[in-house]
Amino acid sequence: MAKANRATSRAGVDADLARRLLSDMMLIRRFEEKSAEAYALGKIGGFLHLYIGQEAVAVGATSVLRPDDYAVSAYRDHGHCLAKGSDPKLVMAELFGRRDGLSHGKGGSMHLFDRRTSFLGGHAIVGAHLPLAAGVAFGIKYQAGDQVIVCYFGDGAVPQGEFHESMNLSALWGLPVIYICENNRYAMGTALERALARTEIWRYGETYGIACEPVDGMEVLAVREVVSRAVDRARKERQPTLIEARTYRYRGHSMRDPAGAVYRTKDEVEQEKLRDPIVLFRNRCLAEGVLSEADVRTIEKDVNDRVDEAVAFADASPEPPLEWLLTDIYKESP
């Protein structure tokens, strides 16, 4: 393993920022736990891919974006969508397939979209949203804007042709896009070593002449620092970056693979849980005196309340009316 950037202690985080980062990560964790419960109760159907364990990536990256910057994700998208600022009530209602969901129940877990937060969707064909991100960056440049786009994808997308096409086009045209590969070491059940001839994913950036680096995806401050550099590069120099965030998912690939037990050992999972991104950051904040135990308890209560509210809201939201089966297929042109 190449050395990954670890945030040093005393990283100059004030209480407000610490509270925000911890709160955002805990919100995602709690949201995902409650989603799993709702799935078990049959309230959520289809595929449900949980983000538990990877929270530091979405939260660290989003914390250095402006509200008008864009983000786009794959099918494991709840965390990115919530981090970007979507209302958990609307996200949960979407998972429940209800009319008040972000997409009125038409998208579901894998297809969260929120125009209000510039969240450009969850896309569920592996690798296919990487060219979309390049296209958004192309559009930003075309319109002489100064936004950037962050594109999250898993290690499973790296062997796809569209990963390489997107790296090439972004470098060739100088596009303001930040590609963040969340390397959780398994593409569904296929370990990285069984999928990639070269397993240091960030180094593929070198092939295309793109600024690239690995980062410890369990350290929210480290993610923040690396993405912050990439955002500067995109905004000021209009250049792309490839970041490999090394992380781990504690749950299986989806709810249909609850333990992920076939392709990895219990010991491995337990070992990785010792570096839980939320625990790491919380302990650091406590140790450095940035936050108190009381602060953490307040955050916890607030987060739990918000997720309970989201579940209640989703439960109360009606199913979409049957007429909506045939709406939103074609937009009426003026």
Next chain:
Amino acid sequence: MSVITYREALNAALREEMHRDDRVFVIGEEVGLYQGAYKVTQGLLQEFGPRRVVDTPICESGFTGVGIGAAMIGLRPVIEMMTFNFAILALDQIINSAAKMYYMSGGQFNIPIVIRGPGGPAHQLAAQHSQSMESYFYHVPGLKVVRPTTPADAKGLLKSAIRDDNPVVFIESETLYAVKGEVPDSPEFTIPLGRAIVRREGRDVTVVAYMGMMYRAMEVADQLEQEGLSVELVDPRTLRPMDTETIISSVRKTHRAVVVEAGAGFAGMGSEIVSFITEQAFDDLDAPVERVTGANAPMPYARNLEQAKTPSKDRIAQAIRNVCYQNGS
């Protein structure tokens, strides 16, 4: 009104729409410096510069995705497929990203793009470069599919496609680029998507055809006129949404129908057209509807085999006589 080629009509449509709307840009392989593999984009790079005429490397999926991403934030790209055969590489982007985004997002993100280029049978280009591609697309809710037969249609329909707020698959033809016809000069000239046209009025039988098959059917119709058969020709122009009304009202008038398509017949365009004629006008029919389709084979290279692959004038004439019970039987 000017007499120009189909190619020039497309070029004029692109130029006019690029002048009209800065959000419109052209992207694809060889569209700029090379002036277009089939010269449809000739002169655009010189006129509009590299910001709006974007040459790409060979990566159909990649640059189609770029177009779709740009459309998500309000641009209106015209994506050129050097030939539609290559669009198969971008099929996932066209179907799973472009066609479904508006629906999956609950109406938040529409994708105003045009994917255009030549498709259908060409001359001795063999199996991978010569095939009717529309069936891959018209099955998909969320896509519109256009097949323009004449230079005027090429211009008017392309302009409408560019102004449309949805993904439009616009399939031209190598064999028609040099065809000349009268085309209105006005930059305001457009032809709405989803409207068929009666190209030739007749009393005895309705023939539905488009692109090269329409020209072939027209010759057959002229020839059968000598035999006393009056053929009405209907060109759907847009395959999705299809103007079933114009086709049905023609069938109600003639009581007989033949559908001609260049592509392999199985589950082809003709199957759908015959279905809705049967569903909506069964009682008006005096004979079963006939289909004349390309052979169920990949396109061969050899000239004689290639000619046998697509519907000949003889086969079209035979089908028309069949439905009119004029084959001496």
